[in-house]
Amino acid sequence: LPFFERLVATAKRCGVLVVHDLAYSEMAFDGFRPPSILQIEGAKDIAVEFHSLSKSFNLAGGRIGFLAGNAQAVGALRDLKANLDYGVFEAVQEAGIEALREDMDGAEPVGAVYERRRDRFLTALRAEGWGVTPPKATMFVWAPLPGGWQNRAGLAVAAAPASAASIAADDTRTSRVFARELLRATGVAVIPGSAFGAQGEGYVRIALVEEADRLEETARRIGRFIRGEL
Structure with missing residues (x-):
C-alpha cells in the first residue's frame, strides 16, 4: 500500500x-x-x-x-x-x-488450486537441483536461469551471472537460448524473460496451467536437461 x-x-x-x-x-x-x-x-x-x-x-x-x-x-x-x-x-x-x-x-477457490500446483512443482524442481523462490501470487513462476545448464548439443553454459547486463553480453547465456534448447530437448515450453522486456533477461516464466502430476513430470524433464543428461 x-x-x-x-x-x-x-x-x-x-x-x-x-x-x-x-x-x-x-x-x-x-x-x-x-x-x-x-x-x-x-x-x-x-x-x-x-x-x-x-x-x-x-x-x-x-x-x-x-x-x-x-x-x-x-x-x-x-x-x-x-x-x-x-x-x-x-x-x-x-x-x-x-x-x-x-x-x-x-467451490475450491482458484487460488488454492494454483497454490497446490505451485508447491508440488517447486518441490519437485528443487529436488532436481533448481531452487526457485515461490511466488506470492499469479499462475506463473518467474525463475532465474539455473547455474551450469547445458544445451542438447553439449554447449556448456556457466553458472547464472550476477546481472541481466552480463547475460545480455553473451548470447549463449540468454533466457531465449535456454527456452529454445529446453523445448528442443524435453518438449517443455517456457517463456524467455526477455520477451517481456530487457529487465526480464536472466529469467524464464513457467505457467502452472497443467495438473500437479504433469507439472512434477515437467520438473523431472527440466532436471535432466539442466544436468546435461539430454
Missing part, C-alpha cells in the same frame, strides 16, 4: 490517470492478499482498476472483465467501446454475471 500511496500522490500532483491491472486478484498464496489501488484514500479521483473473469473464474475464452474507479474514465471507456466494437456475446455476459452472483463457498 505505501507504493500506491506514493503513486496516487504523484498522479494527483502531475494530473495523470493511473490504470491498474488487477487480473490476478484471486490468485494469491500463503495468506497474501494483492492490494487494490482503490483502497487508497482519494484514488478514485485519478485511478481506475481492471479486473478479469478470465483468471478468477477460468473464463479466458470469454474475454470478459470489468473496470472500476474514476467515474469519468469509466464512462469514457464505455463510450469508446460502444463505438468501436460489438461487445461480448450476450450468453458469455450472462455467464459472467452469474459467476459473480454465485455463492463461491461450495
Whole structure:
C-alpha cells in the first residue's frame, strides 16, 4: 500500500490517470492478499482498476472483465467501446454475471488450486537441483536461469551471472537460448524473460496451467536437461 500511496500522490500532483491491472486478484498464496489501488484514500479521483473473469473464474475464452474507479474514465471507456466494437456475446455476459452472483463457498477457490500446483512443482524442481523462490501470487513462476545448464548439443553454459547486463553480453547465456534448447530437448515450453522486456533477461516464466502430476513430470524433464543428461 505505501507504493500506491506514493503513486496516487504523484498522479494527483502531475494530473495523470493511473490504470491498474488487477487480473490476478484471486490468485494469491500463503495468506497474501494483492492490494487494490482503490483502497487508497482519494484514488478514485485519478485511478481506475481492471479486473478479469478470465483468471478468477477460468473464463479466458470469454474475454470478459470489468473496470472500476474514476467515474469519468469509466464512462469514457464505455463510450469508446460502444463505438468501436460489438461487445461480448450476450450468453458469455450472462455467464459472467452469474459467476459473480454465485455463492463461491461450495467451490475450491482458484487460488488454492494454483497454490497446490505451485508447491508440488517447486518441490519437485528443487529436488532436481533448481531452487526457485515461490511466488506470492499469479499462475506463473518467474525463475532465474539455473547455474551450469547445458544445451542438447553439449554447449556448456556457466553458472547464472550476477546481472541481466552480463547475460545480455553473451548470447549463449540468454533466457531465449535456454527456452529454445529446453523445448528442443524435453518438449517443455517456457517463456524467455526477455520477451517481456530487457529487465526480464536472466529469467524464464513457467505457467502452472497443467495438473500437479504433469507439472512434477515437467520438473523431472527440466532436471535432466539442466544436468546435461539430454
